[in-house]
Amino acid sequence: MSQTGATENVTGASDYDVVIAGGGMVGISFALLLNRLSRANVRILVAESFTVPASTNGTPVYRPSFDARATALSYGSRCILENLGIWNTLQQHATSITDIHVSERNRFGSVALNAQQRGWPALGTVVENAWLGNVLISELRKQPGIEWLSPAQVIDCQNGIDGACITIDHDGTQKTVTTKLLAIADGAQSGLRTRLNIGTREHDYQQQAIIANICCDKPHAGWAYERFTDWGPMALLPLTPASDAAPRMALVWTMKGERAQELLSSSDAEFLATLQQRFGQRQGRFTRVGQRYSYDLKLTEASEQIRRQIVLIGNAAHSLHPVAGQGFNLALRDVQRLAEVIAQATAECESIGELTVLRRYRERQQLDQTRTLIFSNRITALFEKPGLVVGGLRHVGLLALDLNVDLKNRFVDQTAGFHPGAALGNAIG
Numbered sequence: 001m002s003q004t005g006a007t008e009n010v011t012g013a014s015d016y017d018v019v020i021a022g023g024g025m026v027g028i029s030f031a032l033l034l035n036r037l038s039r040a041n042v043r044i045l046v047a048e049s050f051t052v053p054a055s056t057n058g059t060p061v062y063r064p065s066f067d068a069r070a071t072a073l074s075y076g077s078r079c080i081l082e083n084l085g086i087w088n089t090l091q092q093h094a095t096s097i098t099d100i101h102v103s104e105r106n107r108f109g110s111v112a113l114n115a116q117q118r119g120w121p122a123l124g125t126v127v128e129n130a131w132l133g134n135v136l137i138s139e140l141r142k143q144p145g146i147e148w149l150s151p152a153q154v155i156d157c158q159n160g161i162d163g164a165c166i167t168i169d170h171d172g173t174q175k176t177v178t179t180k181l182l183a184i185a186d187g188a189q190s191g192l193r194t195r196l197n198i199g200t201r202e203h204d205y206q207q208q209a210i211i212a213n214i215c216c217d218k219p220h221a222g223w224a225y226e227r228f229t230d231w232g233p234m235a236l237l238p239l240t241p242a243s244d245a246a247p248r249m250a251l252v253w254t255m256k257g258e259r260a261q262e263l264l265s266s267s268d269a270e271f272l273a274t275l276q277q278r279f280g281q282r283q284g285r286f287t288r289v290g291q292r293y294s295y296d297l298k299l300t301e302a303s304e305q306i307r308r309q310i311v312l313i314g315n316a317a318h319s320l321h322p323v324a325g326q327g328f329n330l331a332l333r334d335v336q337r338l339a340e341v342i343a344q345a346t347a348e349c350e351s352i353g354e355l356t357v358l359r360r361y362r363e364r365q366q367l368d369q370t371r372t373l374i375f376s377n378r379i380t381a382l383f384e385k386p387g388l389v390v391g392g393l394r395h396v397g398l399l400a401l402d403l404n405v406d407l408k409n410r411f412v413d414q415t416a417g418f419h420p421g422a423a424l425g426n427a428i429g
């Protein structure tokens with residue numbers, strides 16, 4: 001049902017093949033992949049509720065999705081973005097992870113993962129979300145086949161015989177458009193998912209993630225750290241240097257909510273001292289901390305990812321704990337697969353909103369999703385509960401991982417998005 005207010009039709013009857021609700025990391029990536037794979041043969045509209053400035057003047061623009069976080073892109077994601085033709089630009093703002101050090105505070109045993117040993121140029125690449133946003137949006141604007149509407153909030157979707165009727169609030173004016181398929185990419189709190197009565201399975205970790213950029217007095221040399229502390233797991237990821245050339249790293253530290261709030265309100269000096277005490281000296285002395293932010297952590301999985309004329313992608317379909325750095329990487333593989341299926345169906349003149357087509361996507365990507373969710377959950381569960389027994393097991397696990405090359409390779413393959421069932425973007429010409 002459309003909301004009240006002036007309703008106008010944007011371009012007449014059956015306007016688009018695909019409308020994407022949400023121009024975040026996943027929505028834009030999907031638009032670009034679909035446009036490329038279909039050779040611009042699919043009419044796409046991306047509606048984003050936030051106002052995105054027309055030009056960024058070469059500076060990062062912070063907004064929802066492309067906020068102050070940094071994302072560790074797996075090698076699999078790199079392959080997809082390379083094939084999309086944006087890797088070279090992105091690389092100017094990115095830092096390669098050549099080694100990952102996994103350890104636990106106050107315990108012997110650590111795991112070192114190395115890119116060369118695996119025969120790869122890097123285990124992953126870290127890029128600040130704001131830069132990722134700049135690169136994705138400028139690429140989107142170069143594509144004549146993709147229409148971009150902002151600020152534009154998709155508020156309703158009604159199934160029809162030939163297509164779905166979508167109501168959009170475009171800067172205060174309501175419009176309706178028709179589309180063969182609505183891709184819902186409006187994030188973990190998906191208002192459209194609720195609107196369409198699509199249920200969720202949720203697990204509240206009762207934790208928050210603190211994120212901040214940290215300067216230190218020792219170059220990171222491409223090392224990333226995953227450290228398990230008595231307060232909760234932390235990841236330190238290598239970043240491009242600060243404006244004064246100081247080595248810089250992105251911190252993600254998950255912990256109980258009350259503790260996170262205390263840390264957020266502490267002074268910079270207190271925060272750095274606490275961090276240093278919990279992390280140790282492996283990365284030298286922490287000298288500065290940037291603005292600190294916190295995120296509530298919940299695992300949310302939509303109970304349905306497809307319906308006739310509707311598909312859920314990105315955080316709207318599944319949002320994972322950030323400790324394993326898998327959320328965007330998995331979503332990118334999802335939308336790569338979805339774009340492949342839709343491009344093929346379009347070439348074969350099939351109706352892309354029909355369940356026969358959408359089920360093909362689910363069947364091809366389900367194994368990857370299940371494995372990634374299990375992997376993220378296991379890591380999270382293992383490090384969620386403090387205590388000797390779990391700590392002891394974890395300790396043995398880390399030692400075993402360091403000794404067992406095959407196990408280590410499988411761990412790296414999973415985090416990199418390489419395993420049976422994972423889409424790696426090789427299909428993009």
Ligand SMILES: Cc1cc2nc3c(=O)[nH]c(=O)nc-3n(C[C@H](O)[C@H](O)[C@H](O)COP(=O)(O)OP(=O)(O)OC[C@H]3O[C@@H](n4cnc5c(N)ncnc54)[C@H](O)[C@@H]3O)c2cc1C
Nearest residue numbers: 022024025026049065072154186187314315322327328329
């Ligand atoms: C602390 C933290 C660290 C992380 N680190 C990593 C990492 O290292 N590696 C990794 O792979 N993943 C990581 N993730 C996960 C990753 O950030 C998410 O998977 C990703 O942001 C999901 O993007 P999205 O586009 O689905 O959703 P969002 O980023 O939430 O974007 C949704 C967009 O939709 C718009 N919108 C909302 N409602 C509407 C509407 N009705 N109509 C139109 N537009 C709408 C919003 O304005 C927004 O732009 C991390 C997450 C957190 C919290």
